[in-house]
Amino acid sequence: MKKNELIKEVSKSAGISLMQATSALDTIMVVIRQELIGGGAVRLAGIGTISTVPTKKRMGRNPKTGEAMEIPPGRKVRFSVAKELKNTLNG
Template identity: 40%
Template sequence: MNKQDLIAAVADQAGISKADAGKAVEAVFDGITSTLKSGGEVRLVGFGTFSVTKRKASTGRNPRTGEAMTIKASTQPKFKAGKGLKDAVN
């Protein structure tokens, strides 16, 4: 399922136009993104939790040359599925 499929599914289930569903989906994505940017987390009970983790700098190897290189520290988004989602999938 891609973004357009998701918008179509939301529009169909909610009985709204695809334009309104598109705005709603974009608003949800924007809300999650802005919260994660500020270092917070988004908990959707029964679905899951979006959070941010920090990765330390590390040393890796260039796969082509085998040369050692440093990998910068970074902040990564993380999603942990909730019980309701796990039960629905299994």
């Protein structure tokens, strides 16, 4: 499902206009992004948790030259599926 399809479904299900649904979804995305940038996590009951985890410095290779290079430490986004959703999906 793409963002536009999600907006249409939210609009229809909640009985609100497309403009209101778009605004609500955009606001939710901004809040989630800000929470992750700040190092926090977002827990969505029944769906899962979106969080960030640190990555260590590691060695990699330049794909063009094959030369070894150091990849600096950073953070990546992780999504952990809620147990009940995982159980539902796996029957």
